[in-house]
Amino acid sequence: MDSDRVQLTIWGNRQDQSLPGPGSNFWGGVSACYEIWSPCTATSRVILEAGHGLRQLALQRELPRADILLSSAHWDKIQGIPFTPNFYNPNWSAQIWAPAIPGQSLLESLLGQQRSDLCPVPNFYDPTIGALIELTEVVHDGPLLHPESSLANPPWSAQACLNVPGQLHSVCVTVGDRALLYLPAGAAASKSYPQADFILLGLPHQTPDRFADVGLAETKNKMALLLEQNPTAQIVLTNFLPWQQDEELQRLQFQLAQFSPKVQLARVGQTIPLH
Amino acid sequence: MQLPGLQGCFWGVRGSFPSGRPEHQTLGGNTPCLAISAPHNGQTLPLLIIDAGTGLLGLALSLLQTHPVSQFDILLCISHAHWDHISGFPAFVELLGPRANIKVVSLKRPAQSYSIENSLRWQQSRCPQTWEQIQARIEFAELSDRQSLSFQNFQVSTAQLNHPGYSSGFLVQAEEGQLAYISDIAPVCDILLAEPLYEDEQPSQLRQRLYDNEMWLANHAQTVIYDTFFTDPDFQGRPHWGHSTLERALSTCSSNLVERLFLFHHNSEYSDEFQLKRVAEVPASMEVRLAQERVPFFIEVRSKIGGQ
Numbered sequence: 138m139d140s141d142r143v144q145l146t147i148w149g150n151r152q153d154q155s156l157p158g159p160g161s162n163f164w165g166g167v168s169a170c171y172e173i174w175s176p177c178t179a180t181s182r183v184i185l186e187a188g189h190g191l192r193q194l195a196l197q198r199e200l201p202r203a204d205i206l207l208s209s210a211h212w213d214k215i216q217g218i219p220f221t222p223n224f225y226n227p228n229w230s231a232q233i234w235a236p237a238i239p240g241q242s243l244l245e246s247l248l249g250q251q252r253s254d255l256c257p258v259p260n261f262y263d264p265t266i267g268a269l270i271e272l273t274e275v276v277h278d279g280p281l282l283h284p285e286s287s288l289a290n291p292p293w294s295a296q297a298c299l300n301v302p303g304q305l306h307s308v309c310v311t312v313g314d315r316a317l318l319y320l321p322a323g324a325a326a327s328k329s330y331p332q333a334d335f336i337l338l339g340l341p342h343q344t345p346d347r348f349a350d351v352g353l354a355e356t357k358n359k360m361a362l363l364l365e366q367n368p369t370a371q372i373v374l375t376n377f378l379p380w381q382q383d384e385e386l387q388r389l390q391f392q393l394a395q396f397s398p399k400v401q402l403a404r405v406g407q408t409i410p411l412h
Numbered sequence: 413m414q415l416p417g418l419q420g421c422f423w424g425v426r427g428s429f430p431s432g433r434p435e436h437q438t439l440g441g442n443t444p445c446l447a448i449s450a451p452h453n454g455q456t457l458p459l460l461i462i463d464a465g466t467g468l469l470g471l472a473l474s475l476l477q478t479h480p481v482s483q484f485d486i487l488l489c490i491s492h493a494h495w496d497h498i499s500g501f502p503a504f505v506e507l508l509g510p511r512a513n514i515k516v517v518s519l520k521r522p523a524q525s526y527s528i529e530n531s532l533r534w535q536q537s538r539c540p541q542t543w544e545q546i547q548a549r550i551e552f553a554e555l556s557d558r559q560s561l562s563f564q565n566f567q568v569s570t571a572q573l574n575h576p577g578y579s580s581g582f583l584v585q586a587e588e589g590q591l592a593y594i595s596d597i598a599p600v601c602d603i604l605l606a607e608p609l610y611e612d613e614q615p616s617q618l619r620q621r622l623y624d625n626e627m628w629l630a631n632h633a634q635t636v637i638y639d640t641f642f643t644d645p646d647f648q649g650r651p652h653w654g655h656s657t658l659e660r661a662l663s664t665c666s667s668n669l670v671e672r673l674f675l676f677h678h679n680s681e682y683s684d685e686f687q688l689k690r691v692a693e694v695p696a697s698m699e700v701r702l703a704q705e706r707v708p709f710f711i712e713v714r715s716k717i718g719g720q
Contacts, residue, residue: 153503156469157432157441167432212538220429254493254526257576342540
């Protein structure tokens with residue numbers, strides 16, 4: 138496995154909702170979607186989150202069978218699905234993983250999203266219309282295993298880390314000898330995670346008046362803890378709030394670069410080698 | 413005395429889903445949202461908002477910047493609950509918090525259908541902030557077809573349009589000017605998509621009512637905003653999507669003394685360059701413009717308004 142060739146491509150980097158516009162032309166303004174890929178895994182993909190960025194990914198890449206790992210079934214993490222053509226292609230297949238949420242099954246969230254009053258597009262989960270989609274709700278920490286999933290076979294593997302039990306899901310994806318840990322907003326840094334070479338870290342959910350004090354401090358604390366546990370890891374910050382405009386993110390990048398040179402911000406369209 | 417006229421500003425102009433692609437940066441990539449204010453006493457608070465697409469958050473940010481200490485009394489008219497028309501709502505109410513007093517206005521649906529309130533509550537159940545945690549004051553008002561509601565110096569009327577389910581256009585009337593919002597809509601002469609509002613309404617009656625509504629809206633406003641998502645060949649291929657064409661917009665507006673037409677609900681399959689070229693080829697019997705985000709426009713008093 139040529140680990141230098143494992144890549145992370147950023148297709149969407151926002152939490153809550155998309156807000157494209159003049160204030161986000163540089164860093165990007167659509168909701169979260171991250172693709173992990175390598176020429177060695179040409180027949181499979183791992184995708185983190187299915188926000189609006191997923192559509193762009195599907196339009197620009199010929200997407201093979203995919204494992205889609207959701208940190209939650211919140212709207213901003215699934216809203217790209219009804220607009221992604223692959224879901225209406227009977228010859229395409231995917232496995233969607235998400236944490237089990239009491240009273241809100243993954244199927245209910247996906248079907249609810251395409252309720253007739255909310256979405257004019259037919260429900261992809263109908264086998265006569267759509268792709269072959271398997272849903273798995275994650276209940277415990279540990280390896281994500283399913284006989285049909287690419288994650289069950291080398292070079293892929295993935296391990297779930299439920300942060301807030303039943304609500305929020307962090308994940309460590311391994312490709313060959315490279316491990317990427319994805320910690321969305323709300324993931325506790327104090328938890329014991331698998332060792333990682335690369336950490337995709339989501340910003341906390343905050344309003345503008347509280348981010349500068351609370352949100353930034355929380356992010357720095359989290360980064361310090363993570364770097365203590367993973368001294369050689371690179372950190373990519375993402376899941377920006379939709380109101381964070383380019384200028385503010387530019388300032389954030391400057392502040393965090395002073396904190397640690399191993400930190401960078403995720404920019405839509407960017408491909409980052411995982412080494 | 414010369415009244416200053418209404419001021420409008422689009423915060424979202426795109427149909428179906430938002431786009432961050434470079435080829436959509438001229439017109440803007442957000443889903444539908446229009447703010448209208450009637451400047452008085454030097455204030456330009458956008459009292460009236462039509463649709464809550466992703467652009468609604470851009471409007472909220474602008475409001476907070478320009479009115480750092482104001483309370484906001486807002487009339488939010490929602491045409492229908494398809495995602496592209498409501499997905500800006502959760503972040504909007506969270507950002508404005510207790511400073512916002514919002515009345516949500518929509519077309520009254522039959523009892524067995526989902527109300528706009530139900531759709532917004534479902535959406536909120538999949539967001540970080542629950543409905544109970546919302547600090548903005550929210551009330552709901554449902555209007556029957558062609559019913560009006562007064563709000564400050566505006567009068568807003570609904571009119572059901574030909575779109576899958578229950579979708580409403582809006583007529584906004586004020587002393588200073590009139591505007592009709594006709595989106596989302598498909599030509600009813602070609603295909604019938606809307607659901608009947610009344611138990612005993614036959615398809616032919618529904619078809620006639622929807623046609624009359626479209627003409628009634630266009631007949632009462634000098635400025636019309638119209639869904640031109642499709643090219644003509646697109647419409648032939650996907651008539652059931654519930655959108656219209658430039659040709660249909662021109663036909664509706666030219667027979668109704670409309671002075672200015674905004675083409676709206678842009679299709680992300682086409683670049684802004686394509687849209688600009690399309691509008692440049694329109695014969696000029698009225699002012700035809702592409703709806704563009706963050707560019708204010710004014711609606712002056714019109715000398716002759718269509719019959720009631």
